Amino acid sequence: MTEDGAVTEADAVGFLRRFDLHFPAMIDLMRRIYGSDVRMTGVAIAFGTQLARYWGGRPEDLRALDETRSSEPDWFAGREQLGGVCYIDRWAGDLEGVRERIPYLQELGLTYLHLMPAFAVPEGNNDGGYAVSSYRRLDPRLGTMEQLADVSRELRQHGISTVVDFVLNHTASDHAWAQAARDGDPAYGDYYWIYPDRQMPDAFERSTREIFPDDHPGSFTPVASGDPRWVWTTFHDFQWDLNWTNPEVLAAMAGEMLFLANQGVEVLRFDAVAFLWKELGTPCESLPQAHWIVQVLNRVCRIAAPATVFKSEAIVHPDEVIEYIHPDECQISYNPLQMALTWEALATRKSVLLNDALTERHSLPAGTAWVNYVRSHDDIGWTFSDEDAARRGIDGHQHRRFLNDFYTGRFPGSFADGVAFQYNPKTGDARVCGTTASLAGTTTGDPESGVGRVLLAHAIAMSTGGLPLLYLGDELAQLNDPQWHLDPANGNDSRWAHRPPFPREAYEQRHDTSTVAGQIFEGLQHMLRVRRETPEFEGAQLIGFDPGNEHIVAYQRPGVDPQGRPSVVLCLANVDDVEHRVEALTLSGFEPGAISLLGDHALDLTRGVDLPPHSVAWLRVH
Numbered sequence: 001m002t003e004d005g006a007v008t009e010a011d012a013v014g015f016l017r018r019f020d021l022h023f024p025a026m027i028d029l030m031r032r033i034y035g036s037d038v039r040m041t042g043v044a045i046a047f048g049t050q051l052a053r054y055w056g057g058r059p060e061d062l063r064a065l066d067e068t069r070s071s072e073p074d075w076f077a078g079r080e081q082l083g084g085v086c087y088i089d090r091w092a093g094d095l096e097g098v099r100e101r102i103p104y105l106q107e108l109g110l111t112y113l114h115l116m117p118a119f120a121v122p123e124g125n126n127d128g129g130y131a132v133s134s135y136r137r138l139d140p141r142l143g144t145m146e147q148l149a150d151v152s153r154e155l156r157q158h159g160i161s162t163v164v165d166f167v168l169n170h171t172a173s174d175h176a177w178a179q180a181a182r183d184g185d186p187a188y189g190d191y192y193w194i195y196p197d198r199q200m201p202d203a204f205e206r207s208t209r210e211i212f213p214d215d216h217p218g219s220f221t222p223v224a225s226g227d228p229r230w231v232w233t234t235f236h237d238f239q240w241d242l243n244w245t246n247p248e249v250l251a252a253m254a255g256e257m258l259f260l261a262n263q264g265v266e267v268l269r270f271d272a273v274a275f276l277w278k279e280l281g282t283p284c285e286s287l288p289q290a291h292w293i294v295q296v297l298n299r300v301c302r303i304a305a306p307a308t309v310f311k312s313e314a315i316v317h318p319d320e321v322i323e324y325i326h327p328d329e330c331q332i333s334y335n336p337l338q339m340a341l342t343w344e345a346l347a348t349r350k351s352v353l354l355n356d357a358l359t360e361r362h363s364l365p366a367g368t369a370w371v372n373y374v375r376s377h378d379d380i381g382w383t384f385s386d387e388d389a390a391r392r393g394i395d396g397h398q399h400r401r402f403l404n405d406f407y408t409g410r411f412p413g414s415f416a417d418g419v420a421f422q423y424n425p426k427t428g429d430a431r432v433c434g435t436t437a438s439l440a441g442t443t444t445g446d447p448e449s450g451v452g453r454v455l456l457a458h459a460i461a462m463s464t465g466g467l468p469l470l471y472l473g474d475e476l477a478q479l480n481d482p483q484w485h486l487d488p489a490n491g492n493d494s495r496w497a498h499r500p501p502f503p504r505e506a507y508e509q510r511h512d513t514s515t516v517a518g519q520i521f522e523g524l525q526h527m528l529r530v531r532r533e534t535p536e537f538e539g540a541q542l543i544g545f546d547p548g549n550e551h552i553v554a555y556q557r558p559g560v561d562p563q564g565r566p567s568v569v570l571c572l573a574n575v576d577d578v579e580h581r582v583e584a585l586t587l588s589g590f591e592p593g594a595i596s597l598l599g600d601h602a603l604d605l606t607r608g609v610d611l612p613p614h615s616v617a618w619l620r621v622h
């Protein structure tokens, strides 16, 4: 690169080298996906020019980032990494408001900021931005695309990577492509799954799952009222599923993706990625082609925007979640199993399912990482494996029913103040909504236990390895929004219960530890500091540990201590409401002298370790 940012010969050589390396793999994948589809050749040839054009238009600072990241491709697994997520309007008003809050993000130590979808959307209900009318225009209430590029540059200068959704399973029904399809343009008709009558929809619906049954039954919606045609809509009727069996869709969406990457978006969150491919007679989820499509897009970025990282949002069975995670597919992924089982452990006061999952399902390929979260903007679904549960004598179906009852406060003695989501009377399925503080019982139970549970849940997300992701507001003990159902645009979508506006009062109280907000804020800050200072927390290696007590979550993080000596951080958390103990005998494999990292004091393991209710211990042992 020259000083004025122009492309030099060396840059061009670099691009061609990456092209040589990745383009053949891209074509192989496309042949696997599209077989002998005649449209494939034209698309493949056009791709070459498209890649060169987007790379040529990539701003100088991003090309510099491409270079830096090529020498540290797994930057996201560092122990200094901390993510946050927010709705721009609810948290800060607009993009300018986000810019003004950068000092607070720095106070928190954030290195990654997921801005919830900010694209142009239909009026009224737009699924919190997940109905995208244009990938190149923002909702004017939030800002402009130029502002997003500016804010992401400023965030980057402060060490914060911008994360934005790539909503690739569907567009809004008023996207220009969808409008053309509705008007009968055959080229755009092929961008979606549109059928003249109910014959194919009925056939598909014999094997698909209902995702938003409160919105509409099945997977299809009439194209318009009075129109005999049906269109595939996995989610809301205003979200039309894209037809990825059409190679033109791949080319068009690759262009939208590179456009976003060139605005300074460093991580793209692949929304609802499991649903990309549909095939008659299958559940139309997690089919092999869905993976190959993401792999093509991964190569597209490797060539034309190499700093870009993909995050998988597959909230599915754990065997399927893991299939999306690979350096050549999605480098990072939500960890829905750990999230769900953390809440499961708090409800049951038992650690067995979580300990099993950590021991058996935590390990990932090199060059990838989990995004560990306590809750997201979505509902909590109980995505554990029925087989894993059965091995411990637990019936999955009944256990999910118990967890739903527990977290919606219907179970006698429950501490939780959650709201049910998408209860399906046909199957008995449901999910749960609520902010972390509301679900953990800071208001419905005794506040001290509630605070303990909030800190415990975050401690797990911070210490198992991977990038911890805070839902901004949770660090201030934000409660459910009691007004959520008053906004007609929210429909009956109870997820809005846990998407409240910025909690100004709690924010003012954040250093006052006589308040719940202050206890949680300072408690989290302390744990985050210790995490950053603990080299054993680098990377994601985790070894199980049997604490000899069914109420204690336990695992080991092997590494090297600050003196360079091989060591282990033994992580313990008591999910029960009474004190428990790890016996000396259980700890006898370690040297007697240990250090409590959170308490900053020495410990004699021959006396065993006592854990007060909801407490966490991170012990450096040898």
Ligand code: OTU
Residues within 6 Å of the ligand: 127, 128, 130, 167, 211, 235, 271, 272, 273, 274, 313, 314, 315, 316, 377, 378, 379
């Ligand atoms: C995602 O979630 C988004 O996170 C939601 O906010 C959107 O509404 C939805 O896609 C449509 O864009 O069903 O309840 O993995 O669990 O993708 C949330 C499958 C959802 C789904 C997930 C989806």
